[in-house]
Amino acid sequence: MAIKPTGDIAAQRLSSEQLSCEFSDIAPLLDASAAAVAASRCHYCYDAPCVNACPTQIDIPGFIRKISHGNVKGAAVDILSANPLGGMCARVCPTEILCEGACVRNHQDAKPVAIGALQRHATDWAMARGEALFKRAPETGRHVAVVGAGPAGLACAHRLALAGHSVTIYDAHEKAGGLNEYGIAAYKTVDDFAQREVDWLCSVGGIEIKHGVALGRDIDLDTLRKQHDAVFLAIGLTGVRALAMEGEELSGVMNAVDFIEEIRSASDFGTVPVGRRVVVIGGGNTAVDAAVQSRKLGATSVAMVYRRGVESMSATCVEREFAQTNGVTLITHATPVRLIGEGGVITGVEFERTLSAGDQERFVMEADMVLKAIGQTLVPVGLERELLTLDGNRIAVDANGQTSLAGVWAGGDCAATGGIDLTVQAVQDGKLAAAAIDAQFARTAVKAA
Template structure:
């Protein structure tokens, strides 16, 4: 667990089991068949659809919505999966409000877009429930590819390579595949073990061997993989967490938000998961929001997100910010941590108000303190060790050697979004296929 139950103030079972079950139920219930057809009928089926351009995986959204409207959701799922093999999870976790739905013509005209995300979930869930996997492997090419990391980028890359007839070995350092889909998103966004169910469904393509508990740099090397395989794809994500650089951040009760979320995602009995009475989350992205909202749902009395810049600079979407405040989370902006106070365990966090000017972000000199028995750091992640032969640019992988490709959050193009990682993994697979076959 992130924090020991013996940590003062951080205890399990703040809410009864029934309340926890209700709090962590699916927060966006799926559409039924009638609701899906009604929602689909709102689409204008634009010829030059801006929603397609706004989707990182370029799904033909008007086509799949028309297929739902005509009563063929299985065909709609195939349209989605052709571009985004993790379309089921993306339907649940994508910030559609800032991507396809923000670009929707209905949004511009009426302020209410077509519910693209929920329609995508309806199509993919319908097809998966029926056991449909509409892809068949090409003839074996005899080529072997190693994929390091079983997150969205690695899984998308592996499936596309297998589809083209290559033999793929996926190496994952954790006990389960899925990456952030399994370990890094709020539990109420993906319920009933969907992340693993989607991986199992994806593996039906065949030609993919998954090995867990294998870590690059510890168990295998990039040089060794390059020698043993015809190509290597790195989708290793970001394993490190930035430090607060505030006095006392090593006090008991201060933890990484990503670890807390991972613990929660793997917990089979939420009544055993410790949470503080007064929780402070430092950061402004989706990880901060997910940690804060789930702390509240676990029974924390006060939960506060503190972000160093203005609210419009938060990387969490406005929709997610409003979801947090609706859950009872307070958001304080233009404040940076100065010190974590307490006698062994955290008791208060001191912040300085900030102002942004020509010289960047500066403290104003005015400070305040927040009561806290649990603090989560959510101020960004970094590469956790760099494989040999690679360079970095702005903390992301660059300067790839021959036979090596990379994608997802570990690269400069990564945006900490499942859908972007899928697009990069898919596109890398096409580049690898072209390099291996000359096609």
């Protein structure tokens, strides 16, 4: 849904030069010397806690040791064999609560090894050179349908293709990548990296992507099951929770995910309209990305308002601090109760806040743009009811991603895998499902013989 300029919502609030600076890479690539210094801090722990903290179980001490010895290609192989989207994960993973959060260096000098930056150093080196790091196994004659070209779908497809199976990915968007392409702040993944990573991943061969194809609209699950040897569902969470309150239909009120997608799809950031006074409702990474990008587009004031305390926010402390250092005001313990408008246009939001003594007060924040970031939900179009969990919010799966339907697996945000809703977890879901599908094919082949 495109943003409609109205009231105080306008495009080109900043010059092209300012926008270029605002949306430059927030974590520039390490050069060889800096990478060597960063790698020298690693203790190469046996049974390293950083590995256990990584959902994809990358051999972190192993790849860092290779970097320290100048073997960057070997480091990239270590990373990408465990996580084929390791380049993007190096950019967007909350390393502070995963690998770096578990680093033993935290207990010595309160500064972990820069694992994320080192991972990016190796993967970017390989991507820049178009290195063919893996060789595909001979064709098996098996054909798998993957629905969704996000992290889970791409990871599953890559693993299956390496095993010699043919994969067709069906995706509703014009570009592959899912949230990596459409749902992450532009300053985290510059220079069209998401597409370059997709190109590298598909270069192994055996993977075809069909764009503009949506489950339940252009294809149905029953047909996919008949035409393929297995199906992997990686459809994500495409629904957005509503505030369900007065004024939600006002012009200037929109979903934060749509706002972020508008920015990521723009060829020129100057064409993206933004409010002068923006209020973002929510406390997760989507809220942070929407709030910070509003400021970077030239909003005069941006407030991120959350109904609980910071300890309950799904956005990490690093993300919160980044938002605040970029001019976003953080307001906690405030719940929206009414969206206020005039002439069909948003003018403010009324909140109710709980005070320390337990009393409550109401206050109004002026706003000409309100971005909703209170969570996403599964849109079960094209799915049989028996596939879903009891509450209908996810697809029910076992530990390997197998659903209740024979030959159908699922993973990523759409599936109830018990993991965390992160890119790296989606990759792991795709890997596990691919391994289970491959094992199922092997068993079938043995029986046929």
